[in-house]
Amino acid sequence: MKVNEKQGSYPKWFQDCLAMEGETGTVEVEACSINFEAWGDVGKPGIVLIHGSNAHLEWWRGIAPLLSDQFRVVAMDSGGSGNSGWRKQYTSELFAKEVMAVASAASLGKNPYIVGHSFGGMVTLEVGHLFGGQLGGIIMLDFTITPPAEMEKMREFRKQRLSEPARPTKVYQDKAEALGRFRLVPTQPCKNSFFVDYLSEHSLREVNSGWTWKFDPDMFRNLSTEDLVQPTDKLLNLDCRSAFVLAEQSLDYSSDSLEHTKRIAGSGIPIFDVPGTYHHLMFDEPFALTMAIKGLLTAWDQS
DSSP: OOOOTTGGGSOHHHHHHHHSOOEEEEEESSSOEEEEEEESOBTBOEEEEEOOTTOOGGGGTTTHHHHTTTSEEEEEOOTTBTTSOOOSSEEHHHHHHHHHHHHHHTTOOSSOEEEEETHHHHHHHHHHHHHGGGOSEEEEESOOOOOHHHHHHHHHHHHHHHTSOOOOOOOBSSHHHHHHTOOOSSOOOOSSTHHHHHHHHTSEEEETTEEEESBOTTTTTTEEOTTOOOHHHHHHTOSSOEEEEEETTOOSSOHHHHHHHHHHHTTTSOEEEETTOOSSHHHHOHHHHHHHHHHHHHHHHHO
């Protein structure tokens, strides 16, 4: 982890997280290089952390080291994001295969746990759907199961967007201007604003004409969803344990989606909020989220 001039202004606990450099690595998954970083001792229960859309593994910089006292933890850049390669075609199955390949390459051992945020929650559900028998369990962070009626609307919206011309990612000639344009999506207040400063520094890549963002702007255009099973069916037929940890004040999904998720979760799947958090809950309440993950996984590991 490179030290920059802002690091001295970060709170002591986050400086300690930055000082805990992990083991970096890459693994090839169907002709695409997938980047990851791991913390904690081999032999401890394993966790894979999956970021959301247009994000990268640095979203977990204040969480992964805090988990590493009890777990072997790996954060990854999914294909099309961060320092991983880009694909001509993306599928939910490929994203799931990337997760399992990273778990193996990072020596997580048998039955790792998968934790995914936002779009990473969708990937996490897909990992559980395809590889549940090989997992200890999955946790979906601020992700809900879209009800069938909304799925149809999403498919129609996707068709409309695909008919529009592609919009390339903006290139900024000046790095300072690019840093100033960084925003969390959806927009939210962030009580720990230093996270936004940190992420902006790690979300840019230099190109010939200036600076642009570290994600494939065509990822969603090239994401195949035609063969997907309805997410409700996937959740109800998982071959592993599952849980939802939600942001109390999230603006990332509809009330119908939230109620649908609670209804199908019933009494068998834990689902709870972290108070005082918005969608990017790892920046609002990093300690509370860490303890929520530890509490669920420790209970599962001991059962």
